[in-house]
Amino acid sequence: MCSDMEPNNIMGDKYESRLYIGNLDFRITEAALIKMFSPFGTIVSEDFLWHTRGPKRGEPRGYAFVQYRTVEEAKLAKEKVHGKLVYGRPLVVRLASEKDLVDGAGSSDKAIDAKKPGLTGSCPGQLTRSAKIAAIKNKLKDMEEQNHETKRPKKDEGS
Template sequence: MDKDNSAVFDENSESRLYVGNLDMRITEAALIKMFSPFGKILFEDFLWHTRGPKCGEPRGYAFIHFSTKEEAKVAKEKMHGKLVCGRPLVVRFSRDKYLMEMGSKTGNLSGSGSNKSNLFGNGSGQMNRSAKIAAIKSKLKAMEEEDHDTKKQKRS
């Protein structure tokens, strides 16, 4: 759980969990204690506000990297929705958040099954390179259309 190893771990790793909706009373030690029964924790990243009026306070979420995908899966299944300090934990694979954001921004994940197979071409749940490029192009096109519509309204 050495923070110097953070560059070694891939954000989209299959054994990395996002843990959100943390109460401000939850400490790093408490988080590690809650998740350690499910397997070996290689690394945890407990996020803090670094500036502004909340500087030094927890941000309310963290990342936990287990040694195997199976350990992470069990931890996710057991801890997601569990009440801690009166709040239900949100636990998911960290790569899932990235994929959900891409889908909501581009609309690609809500379409037909053929769109989904293009996004998840390798079957592992991670987007392939061409799908990422397509998502970026789609977002740029939407932004250009929005900008064009705004300019039309200003002329009227």
């Protein structure tokens, strides 16, 4: 069960020692990820994310999280592994707390905002149904606005 009663998880040591690992090739396994990050400290947990629905169900999502025992271990791993080529792709390694501040996680800003409560470590990746619906509505609205903006000049040019 998810607990919102742990405010220290948001910016405490537990959260600060959690790494986001992105740009993972689909051939990387959980075991390979753990082996790659083990030399830098004690890994207390790892979350290797998979598609749970749709045509890609069961395939890796291309990112994961690794939780170290200390902030120092996490920072060392970030320093040593960020940018390292694995299967020809440079890994993106950030402290999970930095991920919220940096655009480029692959989804819209509004979808990331909806996920923030789930990034406390107590229930990663969980969204309420209403948060999922709100994120989808925001994405559709953005797409409609972009589509409307690109069509408008073409209509004016043809008149």
